[in-house]
Amino acid sequence: GAVVSQHPSWVICKSGTSVKIECRSLDFQATTMFWYRQFPKQSLMLMATSNEGSKATYEQGVEKDKFLINHASLTLSTLTVTSAHPEDSSFYICSAKPFGPSPDTQYFGPGTRLTVL
Amino acid sequence: KQEVTQIPAALSVPEGENLVLNCSFTDSAIYNLQWFRQDPGKGLTSLLLIQSSQREQTSGRLNASLDKSSGRSTLYIAASQPGDSATYLCAVNRPTDSWGKLQFGAGTQVVVTP
Numbered sequence: 734g735a736v737v738s739q740h741p742s743w744v745i746c747k748s749g750t751s752v753k754i755e756c757r758s759l760d761f762q763a764t765t766m767f768w769y770r771q772f773p774k775q776s777l778m779l780m781a782t783s784n785e786g787s788k789a790t791y792e793q794g795v796e797k798d799k800f801l802i803n804h805a806s807l808t809l810s811t812l813t814v815t816s817a818h819p820e821d822s823s824f825y826i827c828s829a830k831p832f833g834p835s836p837d838t839q840y841f842g843p844g845t846r847l848t849v850l
Numbered sequence: 851k852q853e854v855t856q857i858p859a860a861l862s863v864p865e866g867e868n869l870v871l872n873c874s875f876t877d878s879a880i881y882n883l884q885w886f887r888q889d890p891g892k893g894l895t896s897l898l899l900i901q902s903s904q905r906e907q908t909s910g911r912l913n914a915s916l917d918k919s920s921g922r923s924t925l926y927i928a929a930s931q932p933g934d935s936a937t938y939l940c941a942v943n944r945p946t947d948s949w950g951k952l953q954f955g956a957g958t959q960v961v962v963t964p
Contacts (some may be wrong), residue, residue: 737893772954774855776939777894824894830950837901837943838880838949841894847933 735761737829739842746817746848754812754845756827760809763829767839768800771824783810817849854942864963867924869927871958881943885914885925888937888957897938898925900951901932912946916929 736759746752752820756766765784781802783789789802801813801822808827814821826844853876863869873883886894898907898914900923906915911928911930927934937959941952 767951774953779951782951831949837899837950844891844894
């Protein structure tokens with residue numbers, strides 16, 4: 734089946750630093766990738782939608798200057814948390830929609846645990 | 851605004867019992883509804899997808915029903931096993947949302963005891 738990877742799987746950083754998280758579709762090309770954030774015991778909240786070669790569309794309340802998304806190719810999207818603070822600590826999950834006849838299908842990555850000290 | 855609610859938030863059953871997980875949504879104008887499984891600290895695994903025109907979907911011991919008019923979906927897991935212990939999430943996709951944007955419920959945490 735289709736596989737989506739995320740790197741790193743976990744990261745600890747100091748407050749004020751920037752952290753980049755990669756999301757890759759390993760065996761398919763993704764028309765669209767989504768970035769979600771999940772706090773403990775809470776639901777996944779969609780942060781932004783990105784299409785290859787175009788600017789990401791951010792959900793209401795998500796700071797686009799703080800959460801930079803780059804979708805440079807059909808298999809890679811990156812999320813950069815700039816000037817991270819402890820309140821940015823969360824579990825970040827990406828998903829990818831493949832080309833093809835199943836428009837409803839999307840595959841999720843394993844997530845990245847970010848802890849900001 | 852669409853709101854997705856899952857009740858109960860947590861559930862513990864002995865092995866062999868059937869599981870019934872509920873999902874409700876406030877706006878019945880959905881494109882489809884999906885059920886996912888999430889293991890602790892992991893990503894999501896898709897279990898079942900029900901299109902808005904369908905009433906149910908089945909896969910092995912799993913059966914999901916959809917009543918769009920009442921804004922409800924139920925996931926049944928027959929003869930539960932310890933390996934079914936996980937958090938189960940439902941998510942809806944609205945026709946007004948492009949590119950498969952999903953709105954998730956908070957999930958039901960399931961523990962199946964041996």
